[in-house]
Amino acid sequence: MMPLEIAPKIYDVGVVDWAVRDFHGYKTERGASYNSYLIMDEKICLIDTVKAMFAEELLAKIERVVDPGKIDYVIVNHVEPDHAGALPALVKAAPNAKFFITAQGKAEAIRHYGDLYDFQVVKDGDKLSLGKRELTFVTLPMLHWPDSMATYCADDGILFSNDAFGQHYAAAKRFDDEVDLGILFYEAKKYFANILWPYAKLIDKALAKAAALDLKMIATAHGIIWRSHIQEIIAKYAAWGKGVSGSSVVIAYDTMWGATEQMARAVLEGVVSAGSDAVLLRMNETPNSTAVADLFEAGGMIIGSSTLNSGMLPTMGSLLVYLKGLNPTGKKAAVFGTYGWAGGAQKDMEALLTAAGFELEPGFTCKWKAQPEDLEAARQLGYEFARKLQK
Structure with a gap:
């Protein structure tokens, strides 16, 4: 030029x-x-x-x-x-x-x-x-x-x-x-x-x-x-x-065999049923910087991961370490996911969210594949999380 x-x-x-x-x-x-x-x-x-x-x-x-x-x-x-x-x-x-x-x-x-x-x-x-x-x-x-x-x-x-x-x-x-x-x-x-x-x-x-x-x-x-x-x-x-904190919600997750993704969609349904806007991001395809742009004016983030080797999936670890560097204080967060044996992903994710400055809300996890009652609990998680942002 x-x-x-x-x-x-x-x-x-x-x-x-x-x-x-x-x-x-x-x-x-x-x-x-x-x-x-x-x-x-x-x-x-x-x-x-x-x-x-x-x-x-x-x-x-x-x-x-x-x-x-x-x-x-x-x-x-x-x-x-x-x-x-x-x-x-x-x-x-x-x-x-x-x-x-x-x-x-x-x-x-x-x-x-x-x-x-x-x-x-x-x-x-x-x-x-x-x-x-x-x-x-x-x-x-x-x-x-x-x-x-x-x-x-x-x-x-x-x-x-x-x-x-x-x-x-x-x-x-x-x-x-x-x-x-x-x-x-x-x-x-x-x-x-x-x-x-x-x-x-x-x-x-x-x-x-x-x-x-x-x-x-x-x-x-x-x-x-x-x-x-x-x-x-x-x-x-x-x-x-x-600092901008609206009532919208970022739902960021990754999944191994689809069970956590099924729960993520249920969480989304709950957020929307509460009247809040939301975005659903699978982190194996979404850059961390894009998730941060969505989070910036949102009220909070709900994070989901399958458990792999007693911890979270690497994509979720990458996002949470990236967020810790930005120190997004004043945002709410909650955790969901699935596990097969002893679990561990949710505990690790909550620790990183706390270190990043998020205000933790109660989360929900289930063993193996989510059953109808588990999906209903995931919907309720999304609904209650969104309602808290609207107050």
């Missing part, structure tokens, strides 16, 4: 990664992008870079606008390799450039990429003049790394927000008013749930900084650029940061 002029003399020179389907455990079914922005002024400035494997494409795009050797400044909003992986290639192409970064970011960048750069450490509120334009640095520690920051250009009303407000979403069009809004907001929610959920309590502070700015555009480091729906995405971040 050619460089795109998103504002006068400001170009999107990043890369759309149509093929990527895994982002350290986050399944990116719609691909991703690594957004980088080139500002042409008296001083030429590049904001963020791309993954190392796309460094040549980044430089080729920059060359369509200017010789990379003429770049004066490079702003490193975040040192993670999907944002800064091209730094070693860039320092060779722009040997005279100064690199602006937080103190924490400098320490991290040296460990990642070596001490080859003219690093200029900045702090919150520091400014950088490009000539006609002035940039302001906005630190956002732990959203989602200690070094994270954003960069604001008041002259154009653009916040180069790095991970904040981003999505893993590959698209030929670059702006929010050019793509399917339903998909865009879903991918923004999925991104928040899988990347920023552990740090949600910090969102209010970040939004307070954003609210003080005159925003005409939010140029993210991943996905689509916001220009027509800025207030909507800010409102969603405000709600997500406070």
Whole structure:
């Protein structure tokens, strides 16, 4: 794709990664992008870079606008390799450039990429003049790394927000008013749930900084650029940061010979009969990140597994360990399943759910294949669980 002029003399020179389907455990079914922005002024400035494997494409795009050797400044909003992986290639192409970064970011960048750069450490509120334009640095520690920051250009009303407000979403069009809004907001929610959920309590502070700015555009480091729906995405971040717990239920399970699946369907019937919405996910076919996106605005999760070797099925262990890392406190959970001999899956699942911060409700298990009375108990489990969410 050619460089795109998103504002006068400001170009999107990043890369759309149509093929990527895994982002350290986050399944990116719609691909991703690594957004980088080139500002042409008296001083030429590049904001963020791309993954190392796309460094040549980044430089080729920059060359369509200017010789990379003429770049004066490079702003490193975040040192993670999907944002800064091209730094070693860039320092060779722009040997005279100064690199602006937080103190924490400098320490991290040296460990990642070596001490080859003219690093200029900045702090919150520091400014950088490009000539006609002035940039302001906005630190956002732990959203989602200690070094994270954003960069604001008041002259154009653009916040180069790095991970904040981003999505893993590959698209030929670059702006929010050019793509399917339903998909865009879903991918923004999925991104928040899988990347920023552990740090949600910090969102209010970040939004307070954003609210003080005159925003005409939010140029993210991943996905689509916001220009027509800025207030909507800010409102969603405000709600997500406070925690969203509705009355819907995620039922996630895996089964060996079908008995646990039969129970899962009975649980679903119970939830629906109580008047709540629900989604049924068999985890051998569902990415953990998709289950997390469904859980994010739900009231709780009902987990089911057959017992294998005195424990849960591996797919369920994977989901629960993934959830523990996100620490989804305030959600309710219950467990169901089947076993043949001594059992064990349900006990292990309840321990992991507790460790992840869920509020446990009574569950139900049965031996061997569920009988009619067992299926009725599973329906009742779903019904009572949903009713508690509605109170």
